[in-house]
Amino acid sequence: MLQIHRLMTSGIIAFALTNYANAAVDLxxxxxxxxxxxxxxxxxxxxxENGVAGNLLGGLGSGIAYAGCETFLAVPDRGPNAVSYNAAVDxxxxxxxxxQTLRLRLRPAATGSALPFTLSPELRATTLLHTDEALVxxxxxxxxxxxxxxxxxxxxHTRYFTGRSDNFAAAHLSTWPLDARLDPESIRASNDGESVYISDEYGPYIYRFDRHTGRRIDVIKVPDSFAVSTLSPVGSTExxxxxxxxxxxxxxxxxxxSPDGKTLFGAMQSPLLQDGGTSxxxxxxxRIDLRTGKSQQFAYPLSNIGTAAKPKYxxxxxxxxxxxxxxxxxxxxxxxLGDDSTASFKKVFLVDLDHAQDVSQASGAAGLAPYALVKTLFLDVVSALTSHGFATADIPAKxxxxxxxxxxxxxxxxxHTLVIANDNDFLGTITDTHHPNGIANPNQFFVFAFSSTDLPGFAPQDLRKRTCDAGRDDNHNNNDQGHGHGHGH
Structure with a gap:
C-alpha cells in the first residue's frame, strides 16, 4: 500500500512510491x-468579429507562472485568430x-499507473487586463x-487591451505604451504576489499589472532597437x-x-530584423534590473534544424x-498536433550569463557570433514524451x-518540478490527416521532475509564503470587485 505524507506548509509533496524509479529529468x-x-x-x-465566443478558454500555454500553493497563472495570447475572416487585420x-488563475493539483497515482502522479487542473479565476489611461x-x-x-x-469605465492588430498609433514606435493592441506571450508573478509581469509580441512590451484587478501599474522600458517604426495591422507588411x-x-x-524578484529576462522568439530575422x-x-531600469543584451545561438546548405532555425x-x-x-x-505534422524538435537548453558579453551595441550574425552563449541540453521533450507512449502527431505543436x-x-x-503547457490556438478540437475522425485539442500540462544534480544551482523563486489551506492561493480573488474578474468560484 502507498504510504503518503503531505507536508502542507513547506510546499513539498512527499510520497513513497515503490513502483517508480528515480531517473534524470522525466515526465x-x-x-x-x-x-x-x-x-x-x-x-x-x-x-x-469572427463568431468565436469572447471568453473561450484557450491558449493557456502561451505563458504560465507558478504563484505558490498549487496556484499557477496562465496567459493566453492575442486571442482566437485561427478562423479566417478578415486578412486586413491578420x-x-x-x-x-x-x-487565468489555475489550481494544478498534483497527487499520487494508483499503484501500477503509467505515471507516478496525477495532475488535476482547475480554473479558479479570470482577470482582464486594462488601464486608466486613454488607449488608441x-x-x-x-x-x-x-x-x-x-x-x-x-x-x-476603463480601457481594455485587446488582440486586434489595428489598435495602434502610426506616428509612434511599436513600443508606444498607449497602443491598445497586446499579444501576451509570457507571465511571471512578483515575489510579493501582488502583481504580474507580462511580455508581448506587438511592442515588444513588458507591462506590470495588479494581480487582483488586472490594472496596468507600470511599463518596463524595452530598448528602441527592439521596436519597429513603420506599423501595419498586417504582419507581412510590417x-x-x-x-x-x-x-x-x-x-x-x-x-x-530572478529568484529574488529583482531582475527580468526577456527572450525574443526570433532574431531581430537587424540580426537576420527568421533567417x-x-x-x-x-536582462533588466527592475531597480534601475538598466539592461544588457546577450546573444543566444539557435539550433540549426535544417542543413548546412539550407539552415533552418x-x-x-x-x-x-x-x-x-x-x-x-x-x-x-x-x-x-495543431500543425497537421509530427513533432520533432522541442528542447530545453541551459545557458549561463555569467561572464557573457553584452551585445547591446552589436548587430548581425558577424557582430553576435563571437559573443554567443554556450548552451547545454537539459530536456528533450519529444524524446521524453514518446518514451511514455505519446505519438509524435499527438504532441502539441506549440x-x-x-x-x-x-x-x-x-x-x-x-x-523539483518543471511544468510545460501548450498553446492550443483556441482550437478545442482538430481534424487533420493524422486524425481524420477528429481529436480533442485541450489546454495541456506536462509535469517533469528533476533533481538538484540534474540542475545544480537551482534556486526557486522567493515567493511570499502563506499557509496553503483547502482553498489554496486563489482566496484573494473571492471578494474582489475590481475591473476584470469573471466571478463564480
Whole structure:
C-alpha cells in the first residue's frame, strides 16, 4: 500500500512510491482543461468579429507562472485568430487580453499507473487586463470592421487591451505604451504576489499589472532597437517595411524573473530584423534590473534544424530563471498536433550569463557570433514524451509555457518540478490527416521532475509564503470587485 505524507506548509509533496524509479529529468504527470468551454469572464462571452465566443478558454500555454500553493497563472495570447475572416487585420479580433488563475493539483497515482502522479487542473479565476489611461484603438473603417474599442470599456469605465492588430498609433514606435493592441506571450508573478509581469509580441512590451484587478501599474522600458517604426495591422507588411526591430509575431515570447524578484529576462522568439530575422542564427536575451531600469543584451545561438546548405532555425517560446544568472530556454519547431505534422524538435537548453558579453551595441550574425552563449541540453521533450507512449502527431505543436512548480519527494528523494503547457490556438478540437475522425485539442500540462544534480544551482523563486489551506492561493480573488474578474468560484 502507498504510504503518503503531505507536508502542507513547506510546499513539498512527499510520497513513497515503490513502483517508480528515480531517473534524470522525466515526465511524472499530465493534465488538461477542455478547450471548448468558457472562462469565468462571462461579461466577455459575446461572439467576437469572427463568431468565436469572447471568453473561450484557450491558449493557456502561451505563458504560465507558478504563484505558490498549487496556484499557477496562465496567459493566453492575442486571442482566437485561427478562423479566417478578415486578412486586413491578420484575422485578429477584439479579444480582451486576460490571465487565468489555475489550481494544478498534483497527487499520487494508483499503484501500477503509467505515471507516478496525477495532475488535476482547475480554473479558479479570470482577470482582464486594462488601464486608466486613454488607449488608441483602430477605427476599423479601412478594414470594413467596427471600431476596435470593446463595448465593455464604457460599461466598466476603463480601457481594455485587446488582440486586434489595428489598435495602434502610426506616428509612434511599436513600443508606444498607449497602443491598445497586446499579444501576451509570457507571465511571471512578483515575489510579493501582488502583481504580474507580462511580455508581448506587438511592442515588444513588458507591462506590470495588479494581480487582483488586472490594472496596468507600470511599463518596463524595452530598448528602441527592439521596436519597429513603420506599423501595419498586417504582419507581412510590417516585416517588409522595416529593417530594424522585432519580426512581426516573433516578439518577446519568453519572460523570466530572478529568484529574488529583482531582475527580468526577456527572450525574443526570433532574431531581430537587424540580426537576420527568421533567417538569423542568433536571437537576443534582454536582462533588466527592475531597480534601475538598466539592461544588457546577450546573444543566444539557435539550433540549426535544417542543413548546412539550407539552415533552418526553431524559435524560442519561453524562458525560466534557474538562479540570478542561469536560464532554461524553450526552443522548438512548429510541428505536432495543431500543425497537421509530427513533432520533432522541442528542447530545453541551459545557458549561463555569467561572464557573457553584452551585445547591446552589436548587430548581425558577424557582430553576435563571437559573443554567443554556450548552451547545454537539459530536456528533450519529444524524446521524453514518446518514451511514455505519446505519438509524435499527438504532441502539441506549440509547447510554449514553462514554469517551475512545487517540489515533490519520490522514494525519499526530493525532486523539483518543471511544468510545460501548450498553446492550443483556441482550437478545442482538430481534424487533420493524422486524425481524420477528429481529436480533442485541450489546454495541456506536462509535469517533469528533476533533481538538484540534474540542475545544480537551482534556486526557486522567493515567493511570499502563506499557509496553503483547502482553498489554496486563489482566496484573494473571492471578494474582489475590481475591473476584470469573471466571478463564480
Amino acid at each position: 511524472i504527470a499530465t493534465g488538461q482543461l477542455s478547450g471548448t468551454i468558457g472562462d469565468r469572464s462571462t461579461q466577455t462571452a459575446a461572439p467576437l 484575422d485578429t479580433v477584439s479579444y480582451i487580453n486576460r490571465f 484603438y483602430g477605427s476599423g473603417s479601412a478594414q470594413s470592421l467596427p471600431n476596435g474599442a470593446p463595448a465593455l470599456n464604457a460599461r466598466e 516585416i517588409s517595411a522595416n529593417t530594424s526591430g522585432r519580426v512581426a509575431n516573433k516578439g518577446m515570447e519568453g519572460l523570466a524573473i 538569423g542564427a542568433y536571437t537576443r536575451i534582454l 526553431p524559435t524560442i517560446s519561453d524562458v525560466v530563471a534557474v538562479n540570478d544568472h542561469q536560464l532554461l530556454m524553450d526552443e522548438r519547431d512548429g510541428n505536432g 509547447l510554449e509555457g514553462l514554469a517551475f512548480g512545487e517540489d515533490v519527494t519520490v522514494n525519499g528523494q526530493r525532486q
